[in-house]
Amino acid sequence: MAEKNQNQYHPPESNGYHRNDQESLHTMEDEEAKRKKRMKWTIGIIAFAIFQVVQGLFFILVIMKFKSPKFRVGDFPVQTLTVETQASPSFNMSFVAPIRVKNTNWGPFKYDASTVYFTYGGVQVGQAIIPKSKANFKSTKKIDVSVTLSSANLPSNINSNLGSKLSSGVITLTSQGELKGKITIMFMFKKKKSSQMNCTMAINTTTKVVQSLSCK
Numbered sequence: 001m002a003e004k005n006q007n008q009y010h011p012p013e014s015n016g017y018h019r020n021d022q023e024s025l026h027t028m029e030d031e032e033a034k035r036k037k038r039m040k041w042t043i044g045i046i047a048f049a050i051f052q053v054v055q056g057l058f059f060i061l062v063i064m065k066f067k068s069p070k071f072r073v074g075d076f077p078v079q080t081l082t083v084e085t086q087a088s089p090s091f092n093m094s095f096v097a098p099i100r101v102k103n104t105n106w107g108p109f110k111y112d113a114s115t116v117y118f119t120y121g122g123v124q125v126g127q128a129i130i131p132k133s134k135a136n137f138k139s140t141k142k143i144d145v146s147v148t149l150s151s152a153n154l155p156s157n158i159n160s161n162l163g164s165k166l167s168s169g170v171i172t173l174t175s176q177g178e179l180k181g182k183i184t185i186m187f188m189f190k191k192k193k194s195s196q197m198n199c200t201m202a203i204n205t206t207t208k209v210v211q212s213l214s215c216k
Contacts (some may be wrong), residue, residue: 009061019115036184064185069109071179071195072215073114073116074098078208083171085159090151091171091205095130099143101179101195103135110134111181116197118149119174121158125149130179149173 003070041200100115103109111134117207126149135141152164167173177197199215 006051034163035154038098043113046168052216057185064189066183066185066191066193067104068193069104069179069181069195070100070102071177071197072100072102073175073197073199073201074100075210075211076211078203078210081203081205081208083205085155085163085164085166089166090160091149091162091166092151092169093126093148093203096144097147099128099130099145101135101141101143103137103139105183105185107137107183107185107189108134109181109183111179114177116145116177118147120150120151120171121151121161122155123154123158124152125173130177134181139172166205169204170211171203171205173201175201 011033016090031214067191076095078090078093078095082092085088097116101111111132111133114130115151116128116130118128127148128145130143130145132145133141146158151159154162175197178194179197180192180194182190182192199213201213202211203209204211
């Protein structure tokens with residue numbers, strides 16, 4: 001019986017193999033976790049870089065793009081209008097001109113004092129003084145100025161055709177001017193800009209209203 005017990009098969013202990021397998025598994029899991037973490041960091045860095053590039057392009061193409069403000073005269077009611085169509089054709093007119101300075105920039109437009117000239121047949125018949133001021137960013141500066149027009153100083157060659165124009169019931173005038181100033185963006189980036197006004201208006205002498213108004 002003793003010899004039978006001694007010859008009985010005993011399987012080798014496997015504790016060491018299990019331990020090595022578990023250690024290998026933990027190592028693979030750690031490596032996978034580190035790889036995922038590195039991937040997340042890489043994706044985050046790439047996304048941040050793309051965001052910075054887009055932000056920079058937006059800043060350069062939109063924020064830092066300096067545009068000339070629009071300088072216009074708006075539609076207005078005629079306050080007084082007298083015309084003479086007989087021997088000595090003439091007209092006298094008064095109104096409040098609504099001058100508008102539209103600034104589409106991301107910074108204020110500070111402009112110097114200027115003058116808007118009203119002409120008939122290329123000859124000045126009146127003017128409006130624009131005081132020094134500024135148009136805030138993305139806004140329209142409104143300036144209302146009183147204007148008086150008179151044909152008294154028209155030269156004879158233009159005055160000779162005035163009677164027929166007045167008899168037709170329409171006076172065609174133009175308003176011209178230039179506004180010079182400086183645009184400041186983010187308190188440090190500055191650029192000089194100017195804006196031109198060139199408007200044509202047809203005024204009905206019978207109804208005393210602005211029949212049409214267009215600006216370039």
